[in-house]
Amino acid sequence: MRLSSAEAMEAFGLTLGERLRAGDIVALTGDLGAGKTTLARGLLRGLGHAGEVPSPSFAIVQPYEPPAVRLPLAHVDLYRLEDDAEVAELGLDEWLHDGALVVEWPARLGAAMLAHALAVDITVGDDGARVLTVTVPDAWGKRWPFQ
Ligand SMILES: Nc1ncnc2c1ncn2[C@@H]1O[C@H](COP(=O)(O)OP(=O)(O)OP(=O)(O)O)[C@@H](O)[C@H]1O
Ligand SMILES: [Mg+2]
Incomplete structure (x- = not known):
């Protein structure tokens, strides 16, 4: 799929957000500046979020909760994490019971x-x-x- 503008990227993310269910993980790979956060921003719009969608580069986990969104979602950026133990401490699997994850730099998420x-x-x-x-x-x- 070829998307030639940030707007098209957001629209693609929005479509995913509209279809997202509890238990889903969306893993976004690509170089610095590829457009991962842009896609995640659209996905949050598709979940109903109306406000800002900051990059989670520094917060690492940016939580979104109903009623602002249709289901709980953590927007995660693992770029700065040094090892798998740090990722485990984030407790990301807890989100999957009734919510979903969108993860930038997901290599350390673990195979499962x-x-x-x-x-x-x-x-x-x-x-x-x-x-x-x-x-x-x-x-x-x-x-x-x-x-
Ligand atoms: N399909 C596209 N076509 C052209 N430009 C795009 C597209 N998608 C996103 N962009 C632009 O790319 C730039 C970087 O996007 P973004 O911040 O989403 O990247 P990122 O992958 O999250 O980067 P990082 O790895 O630093 O988190 C933004 O200026 C955005 O508008
Ligand atoms: Mg980003």
């Missing part, structure tokens, strides 16, 4: 969570457009609206 995730890898083309490669897990089944 990664295997279950909707994985979106973003690369930047020569013309600046973003090319998205999506791995759709069984959990998304018929919810996946694209080819």
Whole structure:
């Protein structure tokens, strides 16, 4: 999938947010500035969030709770974490009982969570457009609206 503007990226995220369910993990990979936070911003709009969506680079976990959003969501950025133990301390799996996760720099999430995730890898083309490669897990089944 090729998306040539930040607006198109947000619109794609919005579609995912509208279809998101408790237990879902959306894993966003791609270089610095690829557009991960932009996609997450759209996803939060699709969940009903109307306010700002700051990058979680410093907070690491940015929580969103109903009624501002349709279901609890943690927007996570693991870029600055040094090891797997630090990730374990975040207790991210707690969110999955009644909520979902959108994770930037997800490499340290652990194999079980990664295997279950909707994985979106973003690369930047020569013309600046973003090319998205999506791995759709069984959990998304018929919810996946694209080819
Ligand atoms: N599809 C797109 N086409 C062109 N520009 C885009 C697209 N998606 C996002 N951008 C732009 O890319 C820039 C960086 O986006 P963003 O902050 O979302 O990246 P990021 O992957 O979260 O970076 P980081 O790794 O630092 O967290 C922003 O200026 C955004 O508007
Ligand atoms: Mg980001």
